[in-house]
Amino acid sequence: MAINPTRSCAPIGAMLANYGIHGAITINHGSQGCATYPRHQMARHFREPVEVATTSLTEKTTVYGGRGNLLTALKNIWERFHPTMIMVCSTCLSETIGDDIPGIIDEFKENNPDITIPIISVKTPSYIGTHTTGFDNFLTELANSMPERRKKKGETNGKINIIPGWVNPGDIRELKHIVREMGLHGLWLTDYSETLDGGYYEPRPHFARGGTTVEDLRSSSKSLATIALQRHIGGEAARVYERRHNVPAHILPMPIGLANTDAFVETLTEITDHTIPEALQVERARLLDALVDTHMFTTGLRVALYGDPDLIEGLTGLVAEMGMTPAYILTAAENRPWAERMVELTQELGVESEIIIKGDLHELHKRIKAKPVDLIIGHSKGKFISDAEKIPLVRVGFPVEDRFGYHRRSVVGYNGAISLVDEITNVVFERKATAVVSNTLLEIGVEGHTSIPFAYTNGNGKH
Ligand code: SF4
Structure with missing residues (x-):
């Protein structure tokens, strides 16, 4: 039991990460509440409308399985939005009833050979983890399924895969600033700095501006290295890039504070021959x-x-x-x-x-x-x-x-x-x-609190 928990549910992590891909749509395979709760929580934090599709499982589909609902949802989403990618995340409900989501996606692809966009599934039952598990599982699935094999040995896109982890749009912009100042190009896995903190545009774009493109994800196997800036969100994805595509992995602590930021900047200099700019x-x-x-x-x-x-x-x-x-x-x-x-x-x-x-x-x-x-x-x-x-x-x-x-x-x-x-x-x-x-x-002091005596100094440096 948890009283006033510090955590959120797992699908929200996968949904947030998917928001960092331009034109990607999430289908939440579960009851309506499993989509509504994360949407509300994200909207309250990011102050943006958050669009997530749901398979709307009911009592009947809970007993007999949600295959039909998911096949219908995939078809509807494709016909109404033409997304660049679809991510299906599971929920406590669909995991408990045991729906074979990858199998249902394969069936959909077989029956719809003209729909060639990537459709990935991510396991996000909340009873085996938290919102950070959902984010991490998404990144691992992305690293396993999206990058293309290098056509020839040594082929490179000249970029560095950077996995910021669970951060704010403002954090991603700050990381981009550091990488830009270093004269380098980052391939962001993923980038919701604009999709979840965008401007007001007329007419409203079909998909929110910004986000990493599917083409970039495909080419991420040709990057110079991968830097995961959170050990427990994206660390495994970085290892997948190393194992499957020979892209060296650097797994660092989140760059908060002097030493942690130094570690990030120094890693950028180690990967390339660039020096730290003034x-x-x-x-x-x-x-x-x-x-x-x-x-x-x-x-x-x-x-x-x-x-x-x-x-x-x-x-x-x-x-x-x-x-x-x-x-x-x-x-x-x-x-x-x-x-x-x-x-x-x-x-x-x-x-x-x-x-x-x-x-x-x-x-x-x-x-x-x-x-x-x-x-x-x-x-x-x-x-x-x-x-x-x-x-x-x-x-x-x-x-x-x-x-x-x-x-x-x-x-x-x-x-x-x-x-x-x-x-x-x-x-x-x-x-x-x-x-x-x-x-x-x-110091005037406040009654009833632990009080550490303050040092005080005057302009002459006298204490
Ligand atoms: S049932 Fe599970 S997945 Fe759905 S909202 Fe609750 S914790 Fe999240």
Whole structure:
């Protein structure tokens, strides 16, 4: 049982990843609610209409099987939309009744030889994973089924496959900025930076602008390398590219904070002979300066982190770089390799943390009540703890549904980290009810909270 879970259901991950392919449509093979719930959650976060087809299984089809509904849905979607690709994701319901989705797709293709677009199926029952599992399964299926074999040895498209993982459109744009500054070309697996954060166009385009094309996916086997920027979303897909197409895999932590972003930039230099441009060096120096400027306000604060495994691994790095202690690190996923890696990482960083897998926000709340923290970092669902305990919540992750425009923000790269350092520090100022006069910080203090004495300094550097 979960009380106030931090996770979402698995199909939503596959649907989100599929949104990053230009002209692709999702068919959710399950009951109507299995399409409606993810659509609403995505629409509340991305503030865009989210279109997903459903096979609308009912009591009858649940008993006798959903083959007929899926065949009809495939035909209807093709005739009404002419998509570039169709992705069929399963649900708890269709997996439980045991529908053979790949077999039904094969039957459809045999009966409709004139429909030549790729149709892939992705397994996304929510009882074997979370929304991140759905995203990861989609990427693995994509890597297995879409790339074409190289026609001759050494044939290359000159690009680098980059798998951002579960991020926001603003994050993808920041990653693109880094790759562009390096003078390189990324092939994005996948890219919803515009499809889920587009402009208003008249007339409305048939498909949302942007997204990786099917042609690019076909040629992704000819890339110079694959970089997965989340170990647990896209790491396996990167390994598939290496095994099947000899494209070297680089699996990195999510590039949040200084060290994690350095790892990404350095990997780009290792793959190519390009050097780090001055523009990125300046951004890096600016982040370092922000860490130095804020450390006296943040050092020693206790933080609770919750959310997706890769996101909170990246955040743990930044939190430690700010001198704070990630006291609780909680994810809903039952991901033991991640937990072991987090134990290692927190030891390397020299911080004392409690790492919780398969947890919910009720668990986190209990721990915070027993031993409070100064700050909570996670998605909107932590608001109830924040309100009850009067501890500020810095919103990062998915979903952020009680604030506007967070999907446009970025937490990755040097620029993303600077924004996060600014936001965290400002929240700390607010919570401490501080008064800042010129560059002198006076702590007024708030009753009932753990309080780390602030350093304060005057303009002459006297303490
Ligand atoms: S039944 Fe399963 S797939 Fe459908 S909405 Fe619920 S958790 Fe998601």
